[in-house]
Amino acid sequence: MKIGIIGGGTWGLALSNVLSDNNNDVLVYMRDDKKKNIFNTSHRIEKLNVDFNDNITASSNIEDFSNFNYLVYAVPTQSIRKSLEENIKYFKKDVNIICVSKGIELGTGKRISEIFAEHIDIDRFSILTGPTHAEEVSVRIPSAIVSSSTNPLLMEKVQDLFINEYFRVYTNSDIISCELAAATKNILALAIGICEGLGYGDNTKAAVMTRGMHEIVRLGEFLGGKKETFYGLTGMGDLIVTATSKHSRNKRAGILLGKGIKREEVGNKIGMIVEGIPTTKACYDLAKKYKLDLPITSELYSILYEGKSVKSALENLMSRERKEELI
């Protein structure tokens, strides 16, 4: 089969290798002509030390994607709406989309599937999410991921397209939790990075991870997701990998924040998308709107957007009213 990937960053390209290993021809949309030319001549990108398969090519012409039945969307969450508005007219009317981005839209508080639902039949939409860093998947390190959709047939088709001996794909029809867990674990990875940057120890990180899990489950259940999904690959699994891996952009950004670097500078220093930053604001806005208690998210919001010091945010969390653990 021929499959298109919209967005030639690290994750889009790592997945192009998986699809190509599974005997598909892959065309990747790179909007930047220079990057496209470098990829087509070298089969490499600057950000990953990987030789990509020969049957992966790149195009900077979106019209080249008009005949695909399956498109993987791998652009940063905050760019999805604009990208869709500009490009949907070029795609087949009955195209199936597999989105692999992780985040909540600023301004609307929408999950990614809710943005796509404004443009396509939601039964043609699916996501792929789990503990999978591009740096490892692209060199075929065994990994597990989850395919989710409101359409069981599409969910299984996506499982079928991606599964192989190093990439194990599960299915889970609880798309609300899969999306929310994927987005909110990045908030916690930032917070855990901050603890590391401040020089705090493993005790602090374990506490933030566990209390943070409690917090994102509360948000997820309120928004209609199932608690159990948060304890699977898309929640606990992805939280573990993002909060502990040297590859994590969010954790690395958190370490910089913990060392006193401001939000505006952190993005430039990482050089890749740090989804947790806008998602923190989007979730903070949701918490305000629905009067939800999300203490870690709120303190992180104050650090990122109100200039609060990381130390005083931590002090606030430690001096909250005493309470029972599981309430």
Ligand SMILES: NC(=O)C1=CN([C@@H]2O[C@H](COP(=O)(O)OP(=O)(O)OC[C@H]3O[C@@H](n4cnc5c(N)ncnc54)[C@H](OP(=O)(O)O)[C@@H]3O)[C@@H](O)[C@H]2O)C=CC1
């Ligand atoms: N990296 C990883 O390990 C994983 C990432 N993800 C998620 O995947 C998504 C993408 O992340 P990642 O690949 O790491 O990010 P990168 O920062 O590596 O790349 C983002 C890519 O998106 C492109 N892009 C941005 N806006 C548009 C647009 N409007 N149209 C087309 N292309 C666009 C950029 O193009 P340009 O170069 O021209 O700016 C760039 O190539 C994020 O939501 C991330 O959370 C999920 C799992 C793993």
Ligand SMILES: O=C(CO)COP(=O)(O)O
């Ligand atoms: O979602 C990811 C791994 O599953 C990638 O996380 P980072 O964006 O923090 O690197």
